[in-house]
Amino acid sequence: MDIRSIIAPVVQDREALEEFADVLTDRAPQIEHDVARLLKSPADREITADLFRAIHNIKGDASLCKFELGVAIAHPIESMMARFREGEIAFTELLAELLLLAVDRLELATDALLGGKALDHLRLPELLEGLERLASSSVSDVDSNCAALIETVTGFPSVIAEISSRAPRIGASRGEHKNASADLQFFRSLALQLESRSPLFKGRTMRILRLALETNKTAGNPVDPLQLEAAVYLHDVGMMFLPESIWLKVGKMTAEDKQQLRNHPGLAAGLLQRIPGWEGAAEMVAQHHEMPDGAGYPDELQGKAIGPGARILAIVDAFEAVMLKHIHRGKNRSVLRAIAEVNACDKQFAPEWIAPFNAVIRKTIES
Secondary structure, three states: OOHHHHHOOOOOOHHHHHHHHHHHHHHHHHHHHHHHHHHHOOOOHHHHHHHHHHHHHHHHHHHHOOOHHHHHHHHHHHHHHHHHHOOOOOOOHHHHHHHHHHHHHHHHHHHHHHOOOOOHHHOHHHHHHHHHHHHOOOHHHHHHHHHHHHHHHHOOOOOOOOOOOOOOOOOOHHHHOOOHHHHHHHHHHHHHHHHOOOHHHOOHHHHHHHHHHHHHHHOOOOOOHHHHHHHHHHOOHHHHHOOHHHHOOOOOOOHHHHHHHOOHHHHHHHHHHOOOOOHHHHHHHHHOOOOOEOOOOOOOOEHHHOOHHHHHHHHHHHHHHHHHHHHHOOOOOOHHHHHHHHHHOHHHOOHHHHHHHHHHHHHHHHO
């Protein structure tokens, strides 16, 4: 296998690659759902057959579209599923996590190719070489090899604890801002109203707040924690002014949906701008979907034009969004795969905040 040609492919037929991406988008949620079912019922032959068929079909789709990377990722996974089907190996939590991680990487790689972006941050050589070794691993080495490959590709151990959704301990700095406590209590009530619109949102506000404040603290608190707390509470409240059919939608959004969704930062920031003393939070909320390369929204800001608070909020909000995506697909939250995806997409975030964020996650692992 010529790994170099596979990990740096030239898009010869964009239409075919777009077709593969669409099919993969449809298949990935079913794979995630089947993996969750199989972990609960490993002796179920029908689920096993469904999962094997889904992986086989991804390989076939990639082959038809002449997308070697898709074939290279799917083939060793198919081999592992064949060994499980024959009773040679067990379908363990680690094997399931690696399978889903590989599908995640294939989705990210396909999207990057279609967007004309580089693939070097996805660690595809390590993934492909590791999957090939794993396919022929001895039975006794399967789990340890899965764990080692997961850590090699993601940079994190294969098991990460859940992020607490309990309210973090807040310092006493609120007294420095007139009416701060009352304002923050009101902001929090709005955030909890947003949470109440879907059971999948339960605990998201406190998870995001904890990660944002601890990331800021790890970097020496360059952002006013008070303003950051307010921004966390209100950053998505603007969605409540949009049709629920858009922001609670499960599945692929239309271009019109995405265009309407771009309005939510401005709506929430507008609320904060009209309350004296929350100008910093208003800026964070307005900018939290901007990206350093100018590919964000609503104003396509670049580099230092994006404030540090918005940069923190962008990372922790994306992290929570990835975990929500996995829940939609039928699997419990995967902190490992969420942190792996954030790091794999690090170009869309401020690099100086990735390291403090990772340090907070590592602290979670160790505690």
